[in-house]
Amino acid sequence: MNGEANTDEPPDSRRRGKHQERRSLGPVPNLENYVKPDWWRGIFNNLYLKTDGDVVEDPRITRNEIDRIIRILHLQPDDKILDLCCGQGRHTLELARRGYNVEGLDRSHYLIQRARSTAKKEGLAVRFREGDARRLPYRNDTYDVALVLGNSFGYFDSVDEDMQILNELRRVLKPWGRLLLDIADGGYLKAHFQPRSWEWIDTGMFVCRERSLSLDEQRLISREVITDVEKGVVADQFYAERLYTPDALQRLLERAGFSEIAFHEIATESERNQDLGMMERRYIVTAQIRKEWSTTRSTTRGRGQGRTKHIAVLLGDPDKPDPLKPACVFDDDDIYTIERMKAALRELPGYRFTYLCKHDTLIRDLLRLKGRVDYVLNLCDEGFNNDPRRELHVPALLEMLDLPYTGAGPQSLAFCYDKSLVRGIAKEMGIPVPEACFIAPGDRTYEVGVNFPVIVKPNTGDSSYGITAKSIAHTIEEISNIINSMRATLGYDRSLLLEEFLTGKDISVGIIGNPPGPCTVLPIIEEDYSALPPELPRICGYEAKWLPDSPYWKITSKPADLPEDTEKLIVRCCIALFERLECRDYCRFDWRLDAQGNPKLLEVNPNPGWCWDGHLAKMAKYAGLSYTAMLGRILKTAEERFGMEMENRTRGDGAERLPLDAGEAA
DSSP states (O other), rough: BBBSSSOOSSGGGGGGOOTHHHHHHOOOGGGGGGOEEEEGGGSHHHHHHHHTTTHHHHHHHHHHHHHHHHHTTTOOOEEEEEEOTTTTHHHHHHHHHOOOOOEEESSSSHHHHHHHHHHHHHOOOOOEEBTTBOOSSSSOOOOOOOEETTTTTTTTHHHHHHHHHHHHHHHHEEEEEEEEEEEEOOHHHHHHOOOOEEEETTTTTEEEEEEETTTTSSEEEEEEEEEEETTEEEEEEEEEEEOOHHHHHHHHHHHHEEEEEEEEEEEEOOOSSSOOGSSSSSEEEEEEEEOOOOOOOOOOOTTTOOOOEEEEEEEOOSSSOOTTSSSSSHHHHHHHHHHHHHHHHTTSSEEEEEEEGGGHHHHHHHHHTTTTTSEEEOOOTTOHHHHHTTHHHHHHHHHHHHHHHHHHHBBHHHHHHHHHHHHHHHOOOOOOOOOEEEETOOOSSOOOSOOSSEEEEBOOOOOOTTGGGGGGGSHHHHHHHHHHHHHHHHHHTEEEEEEEEOOOOOOEEEEEEESSEEEOOOOOOEOOOSSOOOTTTOOOHHHHHHHHTTTGGGGGEEEOOOOOHHHHHHHHHHHHHHHHHHOOOOEEEEEEETTTTTTTEEEEESSSSTTTTHHHHHHHHHOOOOOHHHHHHHHOOOOHHHTTTTTOOOOOSOOOOOOOOHHHHH
16 A cells, blocks of 8 residues: 655645545544454455556566565475465466466455456466465465565454464465565554655546554554545545564564574665555565474375375484585485475375384384385485495395385495496496596505596595595696595595596486386486586586585586487496396486597496486476476386286386387397
């Protein structure tokens, strides 16, 4: 609600409507006495779009506000967004135009109808609903982001009703969901509000305003008298909005269970000289909800889906140190990754999941679940007690307990943990690998026998641990310096691999399935180093995976552009290695081309990273598989291996073509 400050005097009486006296209440001694508890039910109509049109109907302002929201929240393309109290949908529609998955809700029938009309006219697939913000018509854990914009928070008589809104937002947001409020600076407005103002809305209509503080000085009471020069007074309306200071709002958000609360100053954009009322001084507050997923009863029974399978999901222990992570602990990004995985699994029909992450009680917990779960989804790529050398201990434990599980067995993990061993097996199979030299822990002298440049990396391990921009050597002296530095950092008991540094395309291949049976070869991807400064070596090492402030964080992946013969050779080799190294269910293979375009194998990764933004998920996305579908495909693959096929499943011709299958590769 706003108005233009011209003078305390009303407009020239010659422009008044002759019926003004009959439609207006005239002077009133106390504005607060005339505010209805539900004033917001009837005030947001076509007149609202006129009186506030300089802000709420300006596309430029809307675009700028959405730019700001995207920047502050770091919105992702797959975020599901709720625009609460959306009005005529200006923000909802702008987000939809930009491809976001967004839905709007508002109490005003008039504004919602207008929003629907605009969406239909523009061909936008966006849903608008009428509803009360205190009782949202959405399921628990539905949205990644909730927006309350345009100073739409604080309309109700009591703080408890505002708390109802926050409680509902907490309910419908997913764990780690984000909230953004665009709200008036109550402290400033309490001291600087305009008691009287008026403005011409257009050539035939003007509005006069009065304002005062409520008796408890917690709300700003406003009166608008809208006059048409021909028809006289067309509205004499009262409304009130609560004046939240940042401290008071922070306490309210904390009471509702929100954390990570941050305030961002903004300037209200309006090109006219106005008294903007509640829109004069605003700020944005952002917050995050940390909660568990809501417990809901499975609805899969009786729908032809078969019985519900109970799966135990085994993870790393977030309460224990993790030596591979930069701060050696699970941080917010790690927890968010786990929540994204849980959200994806929840979308799979016919399953329920129990999560195991406390390694101190892991054996006891597994024994309790034996006979009560169908199998284990092993996502513990950190290793037992977060020790990467004990990744193979996890499937070994499951085998001793006779619990079926997804992914590779201990022998396969032992093979592939040793890069030199994989090189030897690949060479024995006639699969091309880079020239390399193995350096044992005690070696003080070594014969390079490899053309420069070379890369020095740990012979064992994963997550690119120890592989950085400083791992590339161009001289013997540089090799010695790198080896000494690595031993000082990683330990003197680690073997190293000195390998020719290939400068061609850096590619990854993903396989879901169990060759020689049915399998899916996902679209091959390559690393895009175009955003990297030219002086830095083209590697996707530790910085690219763990350090957001590094230039390597800008590396992205894209579909690989390879000659057909090269692609077929790579896929044929990957399928052969999958079988030879006893990989199971899913695996990722890393290759690199030399300067002449010849492919050479770098690593084999059984049980590769399962996170929503990892390489396997990227390849799946290019195959048309969502993150949820990718995880579901892994489960189905393991079930086929267990002999737990669904009754209505058909095998097809033995291999799925996405885009190249095992039959073509062979």
